[in-house]
Amino acid sequence: MSDIDDQPDRIYQTPQDNVADFTFDAAVARVFPDMIKRSVPGYAETVAMSGVIAGRYAQPGSNLYDLGCSLGAVTLAMRHAVTAADCRIVGIDNSESMIERARHYVALDDASVAVDLRCADILQEPLTHASVTALNFVLQFIDPQQRLQLLQNIAAATLPGGVLILSEKLQFDEQEQAIQTDLHHDFKRANGYSDLEIAQKRSAIENVLIPESEGAHIERLQQAGFSRVIRWYQCFNFASFLAIK
Numbered sequence: 001m002s003d004i005d006d007q008p009d010r011i012y013q014t015p016q017d018n019v020a021d022f023t024f025d026a027a028v029a030r031v032f033p034d035m036i037k038r039s040v041p042g043y044a045e046t047v048a049m050s051g052v053i054a055g056r057y058a059q060p061g062s063n064l065y066d067l068g069c070s071l072g073a074v075t076l077a078m079r080h081a082v083t084a085a086d087c088r089i090v091g092i093d094n095s096e097s098m099i100e101r102a103r104h105y106v107a108l109d110d111a112s113v114a115v116d117l118r119c120a121d122i123l124q125e126p127l128t129h130a131s132v133t134a135l136n137f138v139l140q141f142i143d144p145q146q147r148l149q150l151l152q153n154i155a156a157a158t159l160p161g162g163v164l165i166l167s168e169k170l171q172f173d174e175q176e177q178a179i180q181t182d183l184h185h186d187f188k189r190a191n192g193y194s195d196l197e198i199a200q201k202r203s204a205i206e207n208v209l210i211p212e213s214e215g216a217h218i219e220r221l222q223q224a225g226f227s228r229v230i231r232w233y234q235c236f237n238f239a240s241f242l243a244i245k
């Protein structure tokens with residue numbers, strides 16, 4: 001088996017005294033396709049429809065951004081859907097392990113749209129001439145104090161008629177939260193995770209993944225400079241919004 005082959009996610013199988021905060025390190029990058037598919041309800045649909053949305057909103061001569069691209073799943077979905085001329089897809093992630101693997105997957109793909117993968121902090125990297133930006137399951141890991149600034153930067157870089165696809169884990173009122181959490185954990189159990197794995201992963205992400213309500217997201221997207229926001233998809237506690245400039 002080569003070093004680049006991905007592996008099944010067994011990260012939280014063994015009991016740990018103190019579960020460390022979750023990070024996007026080499027061990028996570030290696031199991032990431034399996035982890036995200038078994039952990040995020042609707043992940044495959046969100047990736048595929050991000051491609052469909054990109055196909056509609058890509059403008060000739062523009063940039064399409066995949067911010068927090070991980071292994072480049074959305075980068076590749078966009079690459080196969082875009083028909084507008086002279087577009088470039090820019091995938092950015094600050095995890096070296098993720099970008100290294102993303103480069104491998106992009107090299108195996110033979111579509112012709114230009115792809116530029118960068119290991120950088122999306123809070124620092126300049127963005128310009130954007131027709132489509134995907135921020136899929138990433139804002140939830142950004143310091144809440146910096147979220148508005150990031151969305152303002154994206155909105156300022158977005159061309160008239162351009163869009164942001166924002167996908168997030170959502171927070172609900174207490175009663176709905178209890179129902180959604182049960183369903184999410186049932187989904188994980190149906191995908192082969194044990195109660196121990198579910199509990200340990202929950203502790204690991206507790207301080208690093210900070211979800212917000214749909215209302216908070218919509219209000220902030222409007223404050224950042226997007227004129228219209230549509231929730232185009234939801235599967236249990238994960239949703240995706242289309243924000244149009």
Ligand SMILES: Nc1ncnc2c1ncn2[C@@H]1O[C@H](C[S@+](CC[C@H]([NH3+])C(=O)[O-])CC(=O)[O-])[C@@H](O)[C@H]1O
Pocket residue numbers: 024036047067068069070071072073074092093094095098120121122123135136137138141142
């Ligand atoms: N400040 C930052 N700068 C750059 N990257 C960051 C930053 N903070 C976190 N990341 C990166 O954001 C990604 C979040 S995963 C995205 C899935 C992908 N969008 C997908 O559709 O497959 C979501 C998840 O695992 O739930 C990781 O690769 C981090 O390194």
Ligand SMILES: O=C(O)C(=O)Cc1ccccc1
Pocket residue numbers: 022035036039040169201205209
């Ligand atoms: O696993 C979870 O509970 C999640 O909320 C999603 C997730 C997926 C991959 C890495 C971190 C969090």
